[in-house]
Amino acid sequence: MFKKIFSGVQPTGNLHLGNYLGAIKNFVELQNDKGNECIFCVVDLHAITVKQDPKELKKNIRETTATFIACGIDPTQSIIFNQSMVPAHSEAAWILSCVSRIGWLNRMTQFKEKAGKDKEKASIGLYSYPVLMAADILLYDATHVPVGDDQKQHLELCRDIAQKFNNDFNVKDFLKVPEPMIQKKFSRIMSLKDGIKKMSKSDPSDLSRVNLTDNKEEILNKIKKAKTDPLPLPEELKNLTERPEAENLLGIYSSLKSQDLENSINEFSGKNFSEFKKRLSEALIDKIEPISKEIKKLLGDEKYLDSILLDGSNKADKIASKKIKEMKELVGF
Structure with a gap:
């Protein structure tokens, strides 16, 4: 069965074993299955939901791209691109924001965890980023999305948004409702210093x-x-x-x-x-x-990494710009 797979990784730098075993290793296996078409996104728009150093962000975008390639994702087989280079992601996120409901977003547990006690000081982007995630997936008619435990709820929201858009504009199956892909033979990777804490780049040790x-x-x-x-x-x-x-x-x-x-x-x-x-x-x-x-x-050749992202972004833009044009027509623009 043909699968069109979309997944993204935030360019936060310093990717670790948990990122590899939890996501990237699986991406390579999915790519190498000839029945799959894979799109892998460096989700830099998601990264700025919290304050970033611009120079570090640029460096981390390249490092994430280098990590994809070093782990075995082949840019001639899969599309590798960064989100901010494809304007349709931001446009679709706005349209889908107007379809989504505040009650749905209020149920998102990850926002509560990341915003902490003082959620009034959190950015609107951090609150609404699951809608952008839905836009990322729905623009490419993805049939399947690899997800871990922390993203299952967001994919459910994506499915709800797709169904509501289709119902609101009376266009059955226009936005494809994606299925989750849960990795088999995988253990959640925890800290080497504390087996009840998730392995994280933010750990000071x-x-x-x-x-x-x-x-x-x-x-x-x-x-x-x-x-x-x-x-x-x-x-x-x-x-x-x-x-x-x-x-x-x-x-x-x-x-x-x-x-x-x-x-x-x-x-x-x-x-x-x-x-x-x-x-x-x-x-x-x-x-x-x-x-x-x-x-x-790979990090020693920034021009090569930038050329991979440019080529991938051009390929992604061809797909996404067609979908956003159709979405705009349906909305009445």
């Missing part, structure tokens, strides 16, 4: 994450210092209860090896963490070190 630009020595050091507990590795899945650090490290290993958690537990049952950490480090170095070297090499 660099030892809490494996960055995709880390070298062999840095990876070895981080896994060596990763938090564990005094017990040996479990013999059964149920024995991981209330052992978040053990579960996280076994989950990372399982995701790298594309195997079930139960298989990893059987592989290391009863062994101590020092032996397991050695094998985990080997698996990480095998996967991350080539990516790290390629990212650094």
